[in-house]
Amino acid sequence: MTTFLQLHLLTSYPPACLNRDDLNRPKTAMMGGVPRLRVSSQSLKRTWRISEVFHEKVNEQMGIRSKELGLRIKDALLTGVALTDLLNLGVSRTESDGKVSEKNASEWAWMIAGEFVDKKSKGGDGETEDEESKDKGKKKTKKSNVSKETLKSEQIVFYSQKEIEALVMLIQSLRESGKAPSAEQLSAIKAKEAQGTADLALFGRMLASSPDFNVEAACQVAHAITVHRAAVEDDFFTAVDDLNTHEENAGSAHMGEQGFGAGLFYSYVCIDCDLLRENLGGDAGLTESAIRALVEAAATVAPTGKQNSFANRAWAPYVLAEKGNRQPRGLSLAFMKPVNEYGEGMLVNAVSALDTMRTNLDKVYHNGQPLPSKSINALKGEGDFQVLLNFAAGNGGV
Structure with missing residues (x-):
């Protein structure tokens, strides 16, 4: 029991x-x-x-609860500073070491961050499908709710220690290969358990787009x-x-x-x-x-x-x-x-x-x-x- x-x-x-x-x-x-x-x-x-x-x-x-992990991932890709260090408050990013371009860093960070959030249809709140797609029997398409400009997601996500570790390894691999993350690499960064993450195990999380990874x-x-x-x-x-001498106004500066x-x-x-x-x-x-x-x-x-x-x-x-x-x-x-x-x-x-x-x-x-x-x-x-x-x-x- x-x-x-x-x-x-x-x-x-x-x-x-x-x-x-x-x-x-x-x-x-x-x-x-x-x-x-x-x-x-x-x-x-x-x-x-x-x-x-x-x-x-x-x-x-x-764990880490944030909308802004995509920004830290981009900084880690650009600078080579470990993601775990960048996640510590008060640690500022250094300058890019030139190993990954600004464009690639933004694109790859957006792809990675999008793995953890709900997707929305390209046409708005509901699923959409153009006539050509209907004729061809194509599946409805959706896009990430992570902004490509700010790399912030519309929803807050709880990341486990295991996932942070996987992200550190992925970032290192991408910097070494110089290639965009593959579908296999992206699918491997999410963990089904909260192993090693006390607060996530206690308070749980919901990923509506990936219910298998709910805790x-x-x-x-x-x-x-x-x-x-x-x-x-x-x-x-x-x-x-x-500094008020009371010569002109003896009142308070704020109420x-x-x-x-x-x-x-x-x-x-x-x-x-x-x-x-x-x-x-x-x-x-x-x-x-x-x-x-x-x-x-x-x-x-x-x-x-x-x-x-x-x-x-x-x-x-x-x-x-x-x-x-x-x-x-x-x-x-x-x-x-x-x-x-x-x-x-x-x-x-x-x-x-x-x-x-x-x-x-x-x-x-x-x-x-x-x-x-x-x-x-x-x-x-x-x-x-x-x-x-x-x-x-x-x-x-x-």
């Missing part, structure tokens, strides 16, 4: 703008008939994935919501000009508004440990490292939105990890009725509501038998996070 690791986290954030909507306001949701602050799962996954905590735990065994995500992340009613407030701020909110958030994460291990080619060591990386990042890494303005860094004071073969379930129902601040305080009440909901679900579904679990409660000084990590990642998560 499948082994699932489930994480339940409570994290308190002071005034902050953790995750903004299209109006530059903190994201919200209605739950239990009252407004809550919300942080999207996309924001959380991005935050955890790019954190130093995550990178250190998986020893840089990470099913082993990790599911819920949107984080406040356990209580919450409101978006407005911060009116000004900026003062240091603005920024929405913010504060609250105690409940987060839920579910990892299919067996699928994660399968995605990583059976590598138990990397599976364990990926789980440790995700759990520690989820507990200690805050969303980066407006960090300089609010310093909204926080660790989860309460973390519950459950592991077993049962069908997963979140515990957000515990907060359908907003938690209040009375008694011993909101965090204590939230933990109590969470424990009560968990106990009652186990009572009616499993004769009161809980899943094996470990937890920490910083408010009471109970538990050990390293013990929780060992429990979560033990035996490659299985």
Whole structure:
């Protein structure tokens, strides 16, 4: 049976703008008939994935998500600088060494980048076919959605470590041969597995044009919501000009508004440990490292939105990890009725509501038998996070 690791986290954030909507306001949701602050799962996954905590735990065994790989491929073809070096932020390209012409580098990079993206018809959004093609029974033709001018694709693509390595070898081969990539070479650069790529194995990818190369995500992340009613407030701020002598104008140099909110958030994460291990080619060591990386990042890494303005860094004071073969379930129902601040305080009440909901679900579904679990409660000084990590990642998560 499948082994699932489930994480339940409570994290308190002071005034902050953790995750903004299209109006530059903190994201919200209605739950239990009252407004809550919300942080999207996309924001959380991005935050955890790019954190130093995550990178250190998986020893840089990470993929690349980008629309711009074609540009880096072109630079590697022109300069001879390794693609892996050019993918490191802060590494600038050098001048062309003349081994590959600008025209060929652009054309070959466009061909390579086009292997990973959806194709679209030459006539627009739908498939098209001219009368002559119909008469001759020719197949409908499509073109890449990678721009020949910018070498950027219209969709973002998640590339695995194995694919990056294959691209490095292909670029070297093209520079040595001076010939355009063949169909066989192009078809060989895509990998069906996420072997050696922790973040791709966790979060998956979809290549609609090549479904055989899709990777099913082993990790599911819920949107984080406040356990209580919450409101978006407005911060009116000004900026003062240091060189203003106030002789002509004593006012501020800039005025603005920024929405913010504060609250105690409940987060839920579910990892299919067996699928994660399968995605990583059976590598138990990397599976364990990926789980440790995700759990520690989820507990200690805050969303980066407006960090300089609010310093909204926080660790989860309460973390519950459950592991077993049962069908997963979140515990957000515990907060359908907003938690209040009375008694011993909101965090204590939230933990109590969470424990009560968990106990009652186990009572009616499993004769009161809980899943094996470990937890920490910083408010009471109970538990050990390293013990929780060992429990979560033990035996490659299985």
